[in-house]
Amino acid sequence: MPRTEIRYRRCRKKDLLPATRLALSAMNDVRRRTGKEIFLRRVNEPSPLIRHIHETDPELLAAAWAGERMVGFGGALVRGRQWYLAWLFVHPRYQDRGVGGRLLRKLWRDGPGMVHSLATMTYNMQAVGLYSRFGMVPEEMIPVMKARPEDVRLPAAPGWKRDLEPTEGDFAWIQRLEKRIRGFAHPEEWDFWRREKGCRIALFRDGRRRVGYGMLDGRDFLAPAGAADPAELTGVVAEMIRLAREEKRKEVLLFCPTRSRDLYRFLIGAGFRNLEMLLFQSDTPYGDFSRYVPATLAFF
Numbered sequence: 001m002p003r004t005e006i007r008y009r010r011c012r013k014k015d016l017l018p019a020t021r022l023a024l025s026a027m028n029d030v031r032r033r034t035g036k037e038i039f040l041r042r043v044n045e046p047s048p049l050i051r052h053i054h055e056t057d058p059e060l061l062a063a064a065w066a067g068e069r070m071v072g073f074g075g076a077l078v079r080g081r082q083w084y085l086a087w088l089f090v091h092p093r094y095q096d097r098g099v100g101g102r103l104l105r106k107l108w109r110d111g112p113g114m115v116h117s118l119a120t121m122t123y124n125m126q127a128v129g130l131y132s133r134f135g136m137v138p139e140e141m142i143p144v145m146k147a148r149p150e151d152v153r154l155p156a157a158p159g160w161k162r163d164l165e166p167t168e169g170d171f172a173w174i175q176r177l178e179k180r181i182r183g184f185a186h187p188e189e190w191d192f193w194r195r196e197k198g199c200r201i202a203l204f205r206d207g208r209r210r211v212g213y214g215m216l217d218g219r220d221f222l223a224p225a226g227a228a229d230p231a232e233l234t235g236v237v238a239e240m241i242r243l244a245r246e247e248k249r250k251e252v253l254l255f256c257p258t259r260s261r262d263l264y265r266f267l268i269g270a271g272f273r274n275l276e277m278l279l280f281q282s283d284t285p286y287g288d289f290s291r292y293v294p295a296t297l298a299f300f
């Protein structure tokens with residue numbers, strides 16, 4: 001085990017590239033150890049998600065250093081009274097010696113009514129255990145699912161109007177709905193997605209009534225999506241898959257909370273495959289997963 005003294009400090013802009021590299025290699029290490037395919041990606045620039053949090057919550061990105069080498073990286077965000085852990089990664093050779101726990105304590109923010117949450121992989125018992133020690137216990141299963149849009153057996157179109165250029169009023173409605181669904185709105189992330197290349201945002205109306213919304217990102221993730229009424233979530237997701245098909249996307253991926261029973265049953269029956277199981281952990285019961293498809297693991 002390396003014996004160099006470990007130092008901790010806030011991330012500077014130039015730390016974001018090594019942080020992105022460390023996140024990928026620590027993730028691939030746990031994937032390799034558990035018999036999964038690794039992500040083959042060359043990292044030449046910082047993750048846009050990490051850059052975004054560096055802009056919105058710069059004091060909530062921290063790294064651990066052994067001399068000149070970054071050996072740990074963590075990031076969190078605070079939206080309303082929600083503290084959310086977006087990333088925590090420790091270099092495999094430095095794991096199990098308290099680095100992850102120290103980073104977590106540095107990023108932790110508390111206060112009256114503060115909710116603490118994150119999503120992680122079910123197959124990393126070390127992570128599940130560490131977060132549980134901080135009071136964030138397993139709360140909800142989130143399978144990651146994938147299909148080719150043209151292979152999905154879609155129901156008949158519900159006859160809703162689809163708007164691919166939502167108005168400011170529509171975005172304000174999405175914020176209000178997400179506040180009801182998730183407990184906390186995250187306008188900062190919507191500002192980010194609206195600027196990102198490759199993000200398609202759709203709003204659905206039945207007559208004048210807004211039914212729901214969805215987003216397809218540049219990596220073909222259908223995330224997030226939400227519905228005013230849980231009974232309409234499956235319809236919203238089906239219409240987003242139709243959009244992916246029209247756009248000739250090669251695949252569509254999503255995170256389906258199993259609390260959305262109808263949606264999960266629909267996806268499995270319609271030809272989706274489960275890729276892996278994620279776990280949502282929280283120290284407080286959180287949100288209404290019956291009408292929500294979460295955004296990326298980092299922002300949820």
Ligand SMILES: CC(C)(COP(=O)(O)OP(=O)(O)OC[C@H]1O[C@@H](n2cnc3c(N)ncnc32)[C@H](O)[C@@H]1OP(=O)(O)O)[C@@H](O)C(=O)NCCC(=O)NCCS
Pocket residue numbers: 026027030087088089090091094095096097098099100101102119120121124125126127128129130133
């Ligand atoms: C998860 C990760 C960040 C933890 O970092 P770390 O520096 O190894 O963690 P620490 O040494 O501070 O703590 C590990 C904790 O896990 C606990 N733990 C280990 N195995 C466990 C198990 N099977 N059950 C319960 N707890 C377990 C240890 O008891 C320890 O807690 P303690 O210090 O309170 O006793 C690191 O292992 C990692 O980067 N893993 C790969 C990537 C990953 O999965 N990241 C999480 C993505 S959200």
